[in-house]
Amino acid sequence: MEWLDRLNNSLEYIEKNxxxxxxxxNAAKIACCSVNHYQRMFSFISDTTLGEYIRRRRLTKAAFDLQNTNMSVLDISLKFGYNSPTAFTRAFTAMHGVTPTKARRFGTSLKSYPRISFQISVKGEKELVYKIEEKEEFKIIGIKESIINDGVYNTGRIPQMWSEAIQNGVIYQIASYSNNLYSGMMGLCSNFRDNLFDYYIGVVSDQQAGVLEELRIKKGIWAVFECIGLSSIQPTWTRVFTEWFPSSGYELADAPEIEWYPHSNISNSEEYRTEIWIPIKKRCNS
Structure with missing residues (x-):
């Protein structure tokens, strides 16, 4: 697959630099996609963020240098992009569990994160139900929190946000702003940067936000994926990025990614129908 070759070529660029x-x-350009799309694709395929992967690989190679060269800790820290030995020591110790100085000693246990390569088997054993829609500009009113995007914290913190909003009654305050356009609750991922993104719990509304947060979403094209059962939502996200995007001719557009939870009875969580909205644009090489 040509797209798989491009992804692996981008990994080769990362490894060499x-x-x-x-x-x-540059990595995204080699993969022939936008930076946002490249980072999101990388996360879903590898189960870690691009920034975290690079950090682990650099600290792995730094450990090799400490044990196999006479380079100073300062020189090694600068070699792998750390502005000071203090910052390097802090990062190195967090990953390896020992300081760079102790890492030089024989018998010291260290961690090695190997280089990855993408080898994906697209099974297609179950269909993905989707439609392409143009949506007019709309406004979200709700609450927002900046979330650490490390594949671990975000999957725990987002459900906590929902639970807290229900327990403290904020969810009902948000719901009172809902209008008839896309009635129901939404969870939105927006403003991705480094290892952070903004997560909103909100509703579509044309009212004034008051003390709540407001997010305007511009007119655009969206791929809308149907999910049947709450347990199908996360697997659908993964399949969108690992199966649908590579062969669709689209890539991510610069807009929030949305889960829409329509107002309905969810007493049977495995029959509850939700939607995932992915902002898309034609891929540059399509």
Missing amino acids: LDNELSFE
């Missing part, structure tokens, strides 16, 4: 200035933009 771990001890140089490394650009997400």
Whole structure:
């Protein structure tokens, strides 16, 4: 698959530049997609963020240098992009459990994160139900929190946000703003940067936000995926990025990614129908 070759070529670029200035933009250009799309694709395929993968690979190679060269800790820290030995020591210790100085000693246990390569088997054993829609501009009113995007914290914190909003009654305050357009609750991922993104719990509304947060979403094209059962939502996200995008001719557009929870009875969570909205644009090489 051509797209798989491009992804692996981008990984080759990353590997060759771990001890140089490394650009997400260049990696995405090699993969023939936008930076946002590249980072999201990488996360779903590898189960870690691009930034975290690079950090682990650099600290893995730094450990090799500490044990196999006479380079100083300062020189190694600068080689792998750390501005000071203090910052390097902090990151190194967090990953390896020992300081760089102790890492030089024989018998010290260290962690090695290997280079990855993409080898994806697209089974297609179950259909993905989707439609392409143009949506007019709309406004979200709700609450917002900046979430650490590390594949672990975000999957725990987002359900906590929902639970807290229900327990403290904020969810009902948000619901009171809902209008008839896309009635129901939404969860939105927006403003991705480094290892953070903004997560909103909100409703579509034309009212004034008051003390709540407001987010305007511009007119655009969306791929809308149907999910039947709450347990199908996360697997659908993964399949969209690993199966649908590679062969669709589309990539992510610069707009929020949305889960829509229509107003209905969810007493049977495995029959409850939700939707995932993915903002899309034609891929540059399509």
